[in-house]
Amino acid sequence: MxxxxxxxxxxxxxxxxxxxxxxxxxxxxxxxxxxxxxxxxxxxxxxxxxxxxxxxxxxxxxxxxxxxxxxxxxxxxxxxxxxxxxxxxxxxxxxxxxxxxxxxxxxxxxxxxxxxxxxxxxxxxxxxxxxxxxxxxxxxxxxLPFAPSAAGDLGMVGHGQSTRRVREDVLRVADLKVPVLIRGETGSGKELVARAIHQRSTRRQGPFVSVNLGAIPKELAAAELFGAKKGAYTGSTQEREGFFRAAHGGTLFLDEVGEAPAEIQGLLLRALETGEVYPVGGTAPVTVDTRLITATDADLEARIVQGTFKAPLLHRLAGYDIQVPPLRERREDIGVLFHHFAREELQSLGETHGLESLAAQGAPWLPAALAVRLVRFSWPGNIRQLRNLTRQIIIGSRGQGALQATPRIEQELAASGPPPAGRAPEPAPAPAPPAAEEPEATRRKPSEVSDAELLEALRTSAWDLKAAAQRLGITRPSLYVLIDRSPSLRTAGDLSAEEIARCFRECKGDLDAMARRLEVSKRGLQRRVRELGLGPS
The missing domain is CATH 2.60.200.20 (Tumour Suppressor Smad4)
Structure with a gap:
C-alpha cells in the first residue's frame, strides 16, 4: 500500500x-x-x-x-x-x-x-x-484525531485509525528480536505488515523469505522448513537448505501457521526455543539466526481447545500480537485504496495520463453510485478482493469516459452490504421456520457428529467446509478435526499427483467438479493444483 x-x-x-x-x-x-x-x-x-x-x-x-x-x-x-x-x-x-x-x-x-x-x-x-x-x-x-509523524507510511495506503494503529504496532516491535504473530482475515494485507516489520528492523539488509505453510504438503513440510540431507527420503537426490536457513540473518514469514501439522508444530517450537533446526535425515543441529513472523486467519485459541494446535507454540509465536483490520472496518480508506489500485492498473496498461489529467468540471470519472456501492460492500475478500475488482472495472471501462461496472460486478456488489442509509429502519420480521429438508443446526459438540453424518453434510454442501460446518452446527476448526480423524475421508494432501492430474484433465480444470469427485475441500485441492503446476481452473 x-x-x-x-x-x-x-x-x-x-x-x-x-x-x-x-x-x-x-x-x-x-x-x-x-x-x-x-x-x-x-x-x-x-x-x-x-x-x-x-x-x-x-x-x-x-x-x-x-x-x-x-x-x-x-x-x-x-x-x-x-x-x-x-x-x-x-x-x-x-x-x-x-x-x-x-x-x-x-x-x-x-x-x-x-x-x-x-x-x-x-x-x-x-x-x-x-x-x-x-x-x-x-x-x-x-x-481518532490525526497526529502527524515523520516515520512515513510504511508502505501502507490509508489514513483510518485502524490503519494507523497497525503502523504504530509495526514501529513498536520492528527493532526487537521477538517473534510476531499477525492475525487477520484472508486478503487483509498480513504479508504487507510482515514486510514492513522487516524493512524497519535491523535485519533489513538480510533476506525476507515468505512461505505459505498451508500450501506445503504435510509430508514435505519438515524438509521444506528445516532442510534435508541427500537421500533422506524417496526422491531426495540433493541436500535441501530449507526456509529457516535460507532466511538466515533476515526474516522468515510463515503464513497460515494455523495449518501446521502437529509434528511441524513441535519442530517450530524447538526452533524458537533453541535457535536450532534439525534437517530431515541429519543427526546434528544447525544453528540459525532467523526472525520468525507468522500469520493466521484462524482462531488459534479455539484450535487449542480442540486439540489441533499447541498452546506453548502459540505463546512463543505471539511474542507480539498484531491484529490487521478487515476492510469493512476501515471504510474511510476505500476511496484512496481504489484510486491507488486504479492508478497502478492504468500504468500497467500504458495509460499513464490516467487520473491526473481529468477535467475537474467534467463528469466524475468514478460515478457516485458506484462509489457508494464500493463503500457499502462488506468486502469478504478484503483488500485482495478490492484490488481484483478495481482491475476488472478498469479493464472493462477501457475506451469509456467514466468507469462502469459490468452486470456481474454490479450483482457482486449488491450481494453483500448493509441496508441503504437514509431509510427508516423497518421492524425485523419474525424468523421463518427453517425448511424441513434443510434444518438449521444448533451449536453442538463435535463428538455428537457421526462419521456418516459428516460425510453426508460434506457431500450435500459440495465440499464447501464453511457450509458443511454450519449445516452440522459446529465450528470450522471442529470440522477440520473431524475430517482428520475420520477413517473414511481424505484430505487434499493425501491425494497422489497422478490422481489429481487425471481428475484435472477429466474435469477440464473445474475445481468445483474436482472437489465433488475427489471428495476433498476445494481450498486444499486448489493448493495442490497450484503446486503441481496444472494452471488456474
Whole structure:
C-alpha cells in the first residue's frame, strides 16, 4: 500500500491532559470520490461539534486536507451550491445534517435528504455515505484525531485509525528480536505488515523469505522448513537448505501457521526455543539466526481447545500480537485504496495520463453510485478482493469516459452490504421456520457428529467446509478435526499427483467438479493444483 504519514507512537513529551484529549473520537468527513480523483482520502474534521458549534460546508469552504499535510482546499466543485450544508451535534455521539431549500442536493446513500437527518452511533461507526450534487461522495464517520509523524507510511495506503494503529504496532516491535504473530482475515494485507516489520528492523539488509505453510504438503513440510540431507527420503537426490536457513540473518514469514501439522508444530517450537533446526535425515543441529513472523486467519485459541494446535507454540509465536483490520472496518480508506489500485492498473496498461489529467468540471470519472456501492460492500475478500475488482472495472471501462461496472460486478456488489442509509429502519420480521429438508443446526459438540453424518453434510454442501460446518452446527476448526480423524475421508494432501492430474484433465480444470469427485475441500485441492503446476481452473 502507499500514502501519507501516521500517528507518532511517542507520547513521552506530550502532557497527559493533551494525550487524553487527542484520544477522544471526532467526527470526520472523508472524500471517497471527487471529480478530481487524486483528492480521494482528503478529510474535514468537524472538531467544533464537540463544543456545541455547528460546521457550515459549501463548495468554497472549509478546506479538506490529506492527513499529515498542512495545506488543503475546499470541495471547489461548481455543481455544489455556495449555500452551506450545516452539521451540528445533538449528543456526544450523534450528528445532524441540515439541508436548506435551494441548496445542494444531498443523497444519504441512495435516498434524497430533505430538511434534516440525525445519524446515531452505529451509523457513524460504520460510516454514512453522502452524495453531493450527484458528483462528490463523502463518508461521515468517527475517527481518532490525526497526529502527524515523520516515520512515513510504511508502505501502507490509508489514513483510518485502524490503519494507523497497525503502523504504530509495526514501529513498536520492528527493532526487537521477538517473534510476531499477525492475525487477520484472508486478503487483509498480513504479508504487507510482515514486510514492513522487516524493512524497519535491523535485519533489513538480510533476506525476507515468505512461505505459505498451508500450501506445503504435510509430508514435505519438515524438509521444506528445516532442510534435508541427500537421500533422506524417496526422491531426495540433493541436500535441501530449507526456509529457516535460507532466511538466515533476515526474516522468515510463515503464513497460515494455523495449518501446521502437529509434528511441524513441535519442530517450530524447538526452533524458537533453541535457535536450532534439525534437517530431515541429519543427526546434528544447525544453528540459525532467523526472525520468525507468522500469520493466521484462524482462531488459534479455539484450535487449542480442540486439540489441533499447541498452546506453548502459540505463546512463543505471539511474542507480539498484531491484529490487521478487515476492510469493512476501515471504510474511510476505500476511496484512496481504489484510486491507488486504479492508478497502478492504468500504468500497467500504458495509460499513464490516467487520473491526473481529468477535467475537474467534467463528469466524475468514478460515478457516485458506484462509489457508494464500493463503500457499502462488506468486502469478504478484503483488500485482495478490492484490488481484483478495481482491475476488472478498469479493464472493462477501457475506451469509456467514466468507469462502469459490468452486470456481474454490479450483482457482486449488491450481494453483500448493509441496508441503504437514509431509510427508516423497518421492524425485523419474525424468523421463518427453517425448511424441513434443510434444518438449521444448533451449536453442538463435535463428538455428537457421526462419521456418516459428516460425510453426508460434506457431500450435500459440495465440499464447501464453511457450509458443511454450519449445516452440522459446529465450528470450522471442529470440522477440520473431524475430517482428520475420520477413517473414511481424505484430505487434499493425501491425494497422489497422478490422481489429481487425471481428475484435472477429466474435469477440464473445474475445481468445483474436482472437489465433488475427489471428495476433498476445494481450498486444499486448489493448493495442490497450484503446486503441481496444472494452471488456474
Amino acid at each position: 502507499q500514502d501519507k504519514p501516521f500517528t507518532d507512537v511517542s507520547t513521552a513529551a506530550t502532557p497527559r491532559h493533551v494525550r487524553e484529549e487527542s484520544s477522544r473520537p471526532v467526527f470526520v468527513l472523508t472524500i471517497v470520490s471527487h471529480p478530481t480523483p487524486p483528492r480521494a482520502g482528503e478529510r474535514l474534521v468537524l472538531g467544533t461539534l464537540a463544543s456545541g458549534h455547528a460546521v457550515a460546508m459549501s463548495r468554497v469552504g472549509p478546506d479538506f486536507v490529506l492527513p499529515g499535510a498542512t495545506l488543503g482546499m475546499p470541495l471547489a466543485d461548481t455543481f455544489i451550491s455556495r449555500k452551506p450544508l450545516l452539521f451540528d451535534s445533538t449528543g456526544p455521539d450523534r450528528v445532524r445534517l441540515r439541508v436548506e431549500e435551494g441548496g445542494t442536493q444531498v443523497l444519504v446513500g441512495d435516498q434524497p435528504l430533505v430538511g434534516a437527518r440525525e445519524f446515531g452511533p452505529q451509523e457513524l461507526r460504520e460510516g454514512v455515505p453522502l452524495v453531493l450534487a450527484g458528483r462528490v461522495v463523502l463518508l461521515l464517520h468517527q475517527s
